[in-house]
Amino acid sequence: MVSGSRRLTLDTLAALLAVGGVILVVVGGRPPADQWRGTADAAARLGPPGPPAGAATRPAAGGAVGRAAAVSASAGPAPLGPSVPVRLDIPAIGLSTPLMALGRNADGTIAVPPLRHDAPAGWYRYLATPGEVGPAVILGHVDTARDGPAVFYRLRDLRSGDTVTVRRLDGSTAVFTVTRTAQYSKLAFPTEAVYGAVDRPALRLITCGGTFDPINRQYRSNIVVYATLTASTPG
Helix, strand or coil: CCCHHHHHHHHHHHHHCHHHCCCCCCCCCCCCHHHHHHCCHHHHHHCCCCCCCCCCCCCCCCHHHHHHHCCCHHHCCCCCCCCCEEEEEEHHHCEEEEEEEECECCCCCECCCCCCCCCCEEEECCCCCECECEEEEEECCCEECCCEECCCCCHHHCCCCCEEEEEECCCCEEEEEEEEEEEEEHHHCCHHHHHCCCCCEEEEEEEEEEEEECCCCEEEEEEEEEEEEEEEECC
16 A cells, blocks of 8 residues: 555656646556457447436346356355446545446557546446456546546555445445455556456456656556455345
């Protein structure tokens, strides 16, 4: 985690670089190509977010139910079926944000939300939806050079035991508990640990962190929060 003194340093640096319109890239790694192919049907079966939270959506037949049945009851609450996530709430850091869908850039990296301090966080639509078996990934900016702190500015403050709640389009809610928070160099991003398959519903929250590289105009590290499903409410 980043200390108070380092946070002050990063804030000051962002302010000094405001004139240059610095672009802050969120993700240091990219999903494995084979996993990308294996989960590409997620976008087709879910479609783009449309109706507000609480509107009905029809679960996909087959796959999600089969994966859910394979998970032992002792591993936690029963996994949910697929449904687009629409809002993220993290009381420990005073965060409540709508969620937008994120795709993939031409170079294979995950697309990121608009670079604005008021931009929402985004869910990577080619992995699991939060509450399904597998890693659900939500990304957000830590700050912007022009406007200061952004949606995931306080993500680094999360601790083991903190609660993360995701509201979904079908009216259900997936509640996750943080298991750990880590910082990784973008040059050594643990792609498999973050994006790789898991046998339970998991959540990864990702933003930038560490020191700032003025040459490449980006932070040198990523903050990754790992969480696991501990409760849910039906739609």
